[in-house]
Amino acid sequence: MEDFYVTIPYGVAVLGGGVAGYLKRGSKASLAAGAGFGGALILAGALSAWAFARGHSGNLFATVLQTVCAVALTVVMGIRYIKTRKVMPAGIIATISALVLIFYVYKISNGGNKVYVPVSAA
Numbered sequence: 474m475e476d477f478y479v480t481i482p483y484g485v486a487v488l489g490g491g492v493a494g495y496l497k498r499g500s501k502a503s504l505a506a507g508a509g510f511g512g513a514l515i516l517a518g519a520l521s522a523w524a525f526a527r528g529h530s531g532n533l534f535a536t537v538l539q540t541v542c543a544v545a546l547t548v549v550m551g552i553r554y555i556k557t558r559k560v561m562p563a564g565i566i567a568t569i570s571a572l573v574l575i576f577y578v579y580k581i582s583n584g585g586n587k588v589y590v591p592v593s594a595a
Contacts, residue, residue, distance in 0.1 A: 476531065476580055477521040480539050483573050484514025487546070490562055503562075510542050517542070531580075540577045546570035 491507010494500045517532075517539040524532040550567035557563060 475525050477518040479573055479576055480514055480518035480521060484511045484518055487511035487514060510546060513538055514542050543570050543574040543577055547574055
């Protein structure tokens, strides 16, 4: 499975969570973090989809960007969950981010950035 199938919905969820935090609590920090991380993840997913459409199985910049975002969200939201014990949003985002991070590491360890060369029917 290609990483953009995971990255784009993950980015939309993070962005949506930031918007929801702003609308519910008026938190500008939630909005900024959600927009920043969500936008970066959506960008990484789009770059990965673009590379895939051109015959590559991944884009190095996209792979690094999405992995860094997943690590940061896992750590930051994990620490916030440990401190507050609030499942929403910290526990949920930390858990989703950890699962997505596992997927990214699996994808990278199985050669996720190799170039795909289609075999022409001659």
